[in-house]
Amino acid sequence: MTRLHLHLLSDSTGETLEMIAKAALAQFEGADVDRHFWPMVRSHQHLDRIMGEITRNPGLVLFTLANMEIRERLEAKCRDAGLATVSALDEVTRRLSSLLGQEAHARPGRQHRMDEAYFARVEAIQFTIAHDDGLMWEEWEEADIVLAGVSRTSKTPTSIYLANRGFRTANIPIVVESPPPRTLFGLKKPLVVGLTTSPDRLIQIRRNRLLSLNQAPETDYVDHDRVEKELKFARRMFADNGWPVIDVTRRSIEETAAAVINLVNERQSGLSKGNTGPKPV
Structure with missing residues (x-):
């Protein structure tokens, strides 16, 4: 070609x-x-x-x-x-x-034009990059959105897309052996959204990632039972804390971000008041 x-x-x-x-x-x-x-x-x-x-x-x-x-x-x-x-x-x-x-x-x-919206978007991008992958968790209360999910559930690219729309976004990997900081469970201002996917799709993405890094494609990272355990652990955390959940299995980054923005708008307009459990999207 x-x-x-x-x-x-x-x-x-x-x-x-x-x-x-x-x-x-x-x-x-x-x-x-x-x-x-x-x-x-x-x-x-x-x-x-x-x-x-x-x-x-x-x-x-x-x-x-x-x-x-x-x-x-x-x-x-x-x-x-x-x-x-x-x-x-x-x-x-x-x-x-x-x-x-x-x-x-x-x-x-x-x-x-260099208006307020433009500068807000630049600031959101800077915030999002600084708070990627669980970094600077002490400042999560300043975020608009916090995305949580196991490794390779599109947290970072979705965060960057949301930042380009003006949303200060942090993200945190959910790891069975390393619980997230307690700050995550007491956030008031940001909307915490859980991202999940199917085990088979996640294994495929992880295996491709390992191959791109010239690493062995057969490790615990792509073991089916282990991956299912990770996803169940994350879903239980989402449910216990009443966080809305988005399944990214068949969604593009843009579609996932649009679903997150809809949740933010619902929350701001008060449509989601009274929900006590995770809301699948």
């Missing part, structure tokens, strides 16, 4: 392009794509510097550039190099302009 080089050029952070590229590439199973990110391209000099890298790795150039001079310079240079270019927002912007009856304002990164 031929490798495709995909160049993403933006006059801002490149988040919009990254999401568009991710959504589009998801339609092509097994595609061998090497993505190159070029954010904050706001001058001719900057563009000229990165064009050398682009021509050395020719491929599709996807861009969002508000400055017409820089955009035209990019398109001209790509034409000369025989490279295809796509402006990611042109068609949407044209349609909106027609329907709204007004011209679009060409302001770089306008969709990412």
Whole structure:
């Protein structure tokens, strides 16, 4: 299979392009794509510097550039190099302009204004990274969400996704031989959510993880009886503390995070008052 080089050029952070590229590439199973990110391209000099890298790795150039001079310079240079270019927002912007009856304002990164929500999201990401895998448990009361589950139940990637949505998220591995700190059972502010999965799926994920690390794939870590014991231990803990439970067996990270956010919203609106047991989702 031929490798495709995909160049993403933006006059801002490149988040919009990254999401568009991710959504589009998801339609092509097994595609061998090497993505190159070029954010904050706001001058001719900057563009000229990165064009050398682009021509050395020719491929599709996807861009969002508000400055017409820089955009035209990019398109001209790509034409000369025989490279295809796509402006990611042109068609949407044209349609909106027609329907709204007004011209679009060409302001770089306008969709990412440095408002309070932006800074809250940055702070949430920093908090979440610092409180991954049971770290800094003394500060869990400051979290919005605490995810609990045995090893390889997608706690960390789900936490990062939630942080990108502005939720300060901590996570803790549930280990039979090493009970979590007592702080976990007395939290008031954060919503504690238990993550669980099927034994067979968990064993498959763990075995793949061991293989990726060049470790023996047959250990207690993937023993069926031991894995079942771990999951039962975790589920009992969730039930004893009345924490809602999400089964991640057939859920993507995005779907799991959406289920967590729904639980947060229910809690905030008071819909979940009176529940005494774990709530499977």
